[in-house]
Amino acid sequence: MKTTMFKRSVLTAGIVAAMSMTAANAADVVYDEDNAFSVTNKATATYTVANNTTEQKAESNEVVVNVTETGAFSLVAKNDDGNIGDDLNENVAINPSSGSSVDFSHTLSNDGNISDTYTISLANPSNSLPASATIKYQIKEGNTNVGNSETIAIGGTITLKPGQTADLTITATSNSDRVIGHNTSFTVTATSAYLTNKGQTTADKRATNTNNAITTTPVYAITKSATTNLNNKIFDTNNANAYVDYTITVKNEGNIDGTAVKITDALPAGLVAIKTGEDNYIAPTVVASGTSTAKDANISTTGKEITVIGQDIKMNETITVTFRAKKDTTTPATGTNITNYALVEDDVDGNGSFDLVDSSGDDADTSVSEKTYEDTTATNYKGKDSNSNATITTSSQTRNLTVKSNTLDKEVALISQNNTYIYTITNKGTDITEAASPDKVYFTVVPTVDDANITINEAEVFVDANDNGSYDSGETVLTKTNKGYDLNEAAKSGLAPDEFVKIGVTVNTNGSGSNLASGTNNIDDSETMAITVLPQGPVAGTPAPANTSVSSTTTMKGVSLLKYQAVAACKADLTTLSWTSDPISGGEAKPGNCVYYKITAENTFTDATNVISGLIVTDTLETPKIEYEKDFSSETSGSSLAATATYSKPNLVATFDNLAANETGTIYFSAKISQTGSTNQP
Template sequence: MKSSTFKYSVLTAGIVAAFGLNNITNAAESTAASTPTIKNVASATYKIGTVAQTAVQSNPVTVNITQSAAFSLTAKNDDDNAADDYNRGLTVTPKGRVTFSHTLTNSGNVEDTYTLNLAQGGTIPGSTQDASSYDLDTTNVTYTIYNADDSVKSTTTVTGTVFQNTNITLKPNEHADISIAAKTAGNVGGDSQNLTLSATSEFFTNADTTKATLTNIDNSITKVAVFKITSKVNSTLNLNDPSSKVTYTVTVRNDDTAPYAAAANNIVVFDGLPEGLRLADQPNLSVSNNATIVPGNEGKGTSNSNDSIRVTLLNLAPGETATITFDVQKDQAEVLADPKNTINHASVSLNLGENQTIYDTTDSTDTKQNTANFYPAADDSEVTDGTVSTTTGSDSAAPLVANQRAVSISSPTTKGIPTTTDDTTQVTHSAVIRNTGRETEGDQLGEIKFTITEGTNDNITQIPNTVEVVYDADDNPATANTTYTVTKDGNGDYDLSTAVPKNGGAAWTGMAPNSSVTINYKVESTQAVIDSTEKTTVTLVVGGQDAPSTGARSVENTTVVKGLKLVKQQALNETCDANASLVFTQADVAAKPGDCIVYKITAFNNFANSDAGFNFTDLVITDTTARFNDKAQVLTSSTTPAFAVKLAEVDNANDSPPNNTYGAAAGSTAISGTVPSLDPQKYAALIFSVKINPDGAAPGSI
């Protein structure tokens, strides 16, 4: 999300006619100006090794020479892209409500009136829009106007329909927060809906109609919990023995294989037993996930016995499963109609608000089931042949085994990575599995497994087929370790029992007591954002006979994107003296014609000293002269006044370059210089000066 911004200088008619209008578009920022305002941004490119990294822009710095008119419309919701003017990818339930936030700001020096409108649709690059939309009649819009000191001036709430053609008048530095509680219509899971908010300036309508309207596009993705319900019974029921009982296990999974799955809170699970069954005298009611389970008399039978269970306060994130168990007996007061084919059904309901409740059940004949209103076609079905449970009646005999097992995972890593990697700059993360028990671990299939789960940063990814484990049998540095490769199975698990030795090493026979295995895997980056991170979770999965339940089961490895930091500063030099004492700032500077502005651009390699191999090469620092054309004169050693262009390494972020070590120069299109190499934690700075034209600035926006 980002604001769209329009600017217009308040000048006399003669000056406007002389200067004209010049429009520059930078990312999602639109600017209209006739302005002697200098807004300056530096840029830089660089490589690590031979790989070009993501280009970097400095912060903007602004010199305000005259008054100007400007306004912006900002999309305020957090989303996956802070550099656009969209509220993108907010989640909403089917026929639900989602709130979009915007701010309209008068950042100029003149009072202005803005006409606001909502429209269905709007194009967001790279996104699709489905037929579903928003119901403006039931959408609520609240706009609050703030004085320049941020005190509330007024608050108004109307429907989306009434909101059309709403006029808001803002004095300079006043703003209005606009909150749109948008009600969706006709949407099911996975659908995408767009809504366009526009603001039209009366000032710009009179000055330049083509620049009078700003828009933000709101986008919501319909997400909803997707329930996978199973009901299984553990054994047969002996009808000749009134005390015979069986255990039912009901599992409810929030199925994350659906791309639109969302977290669900306060789920209700109900199981009403078929006629002829009741809860056992001691039902052993159990439920996971900190939910609440209570018995009841709401089943299919007619006796007074408890024959149902109800689970409440159940919360499930996508991928989570809740397990419910209870014991059942024959109800001697009732007839069991079909002893050979009695099916126990379970149902799930979830109140989504807005008078929308999902009802899902294992019973395809239940007329209350309404999942078609919430899921795409074919995303819900029922089978009653038991294919989801284990084979009934299988026999097994096993010797008594006494195990004392203890396994844990530890030692997470944090690594720095460039914005873009090649084979030489990928990083390796690790985690350590330790066997502190008395049994051999990982020699049996399913006994010791681990998973590697990536986070949400798609620009930093695990490299496939790079997982290796290093076995340390005795924690003795003098003893050679053995490296094995492990391949992910169809369930996404790495099973130690399938480890294959590298380079002719010994075959895998499991982890002896007091041994360890170090898991290693590689990570790469592509066009990642500096200072962004990726959290990768390595989870230990322990199974088999007498699996231990204590000990750490996961670690979180962190990848931090490092690279070039570029900071632009400016200083006012009223005397244009090359030896003047200067105070640099990133803030706006007020100047007048004839003053000089000194610019300093500081580049920093923010890789740690311990990050070997991450020195920058061919670091090109550039500031284009198009930003100064007809507004200011770029000074050099040969101009009057004289001010040398310098580029050199400096000790810290506050220092200015003492000389022009790297031969920076002011050309016809840019002030530029190249630093051949910049090591981690080192700085380089470029400095130059401009003199504002004595006659004031000419057209153009910088």
């Protein structure tokens, strides 16, 4: 929120100094107010987590009481971009098609004690947004509408009485197509006539918000793969029972859900889908990840086409289609290789026709003309397709490597070392020894969802030879190469069928837990890492099996420390107070009354073994502006003991012996507001 400045001409130098403010950082315009000062407060904490002796730290949000009367206005952005109430409507969705419109919402508030008129202007458009715009507003008093909704031109005015607000909706229209993630923006400014007449500078009479729209569209990463009945890419046309299992995965890597998507696989010459009642028949399946609901896959009467119609694919979710095909006796396969492609179509602009067309073969599929809204100029762009694993060779050893984890997910402290994951790599093939020599099979350990404060210890990937789940002296530490870790180094003479090797990976964390606006809070931040087995090529003439992978997620947990405040007459009943973490001004915020503080410390771990011990919460009061009332109290949400407290001016120190997982400890106390920030009581 862009706020106006204090009017220094009506404040004495002593008042400005007592408030620790300058005209460049005050919150509102203030007129004819004496003896004003502010109270600023925050809390800190230290603690340890079970099985971890490293001291953890937490910092609360900062709370402010301005003991003053104010007059001001504000313009705040309120689209739901995760930061409602700031000066930025960020990443508001707009369709990629030309002529699409987008609404930006704002609230203009007269927080002063005089009526005022505000001029609304737009400026600095980028990427032709807005090509045109309309401005509508509705005046309100509290939640009650005043009059009817009105429309003004750009540069028009809105008049508000004290305490009134105006809900603004600015509708902007674009004039060109764009690719996913294309950002466009412009500013909206409200200029106060009252402050202009008072001779305020440009910065002191204006409030400015930025409206930012991001192009939203589904984009689909299509992966097509095939495996024959021999568990490889060899399709024996002389075998009447030979078949091919096809898998199509369609992931929506866009920034909006896909709806009513059509997925098609047209089989090439030489193949036909196996239908009900025929040998080796398995029903085609459609599996949806996450919360998407799978539709049915349909085989055409000729067996030459498989379709999924009306399929919704939510963001970052995947639809997997599998079906089985056999030799087409009416049109036998010719040549060495058989390749076919999957096609995805979506009605992105909602006009009733498929305007997004994406083939798993991209340019190699000459049967379609693609339109994907993908930014193919970007490195590792979203929506990249792969059809490389869908080609079968027309012509029995089998190859099959699996990887599993004994623990997929862990909750760990914000600062921790040597959190160990164990993975088992097994040869499930027949008649072939895997990794019998170097450079035949590698595996990688990489983050798929990366976090800067969570680190995979790549220098300590080891063989857990004694199967105790941790690294011990003498166990083999593997060497990382540009291809990953060589399975031969781990398995020595290789893995015969049904043999396995256990691989250990350690993860370290270095997070922080601050709820202060200027701080960083890494609680609940996580990193997902995948261990992927990468066969490098054929062994004894049998092609490499598909890469296989398993993922584990590390989530940082700790104490979330939050602070709230209320102002009322001293010795008030705590149950009657209205707690807030926002600044408090005017009203009961006056000398002689008390500021009540509530601090909550939540153990965010969900694993019952992660008990927080020795939690010390320290609150430094801003004396002599406020003086501790010696009324400390505490409670917990579970069975742990409440905190005990000591006070040595200006520090109040509260100690919880323990906090169980998911348990919250709360402390309460108050401090009396002094006269003009001094030790003189009224």
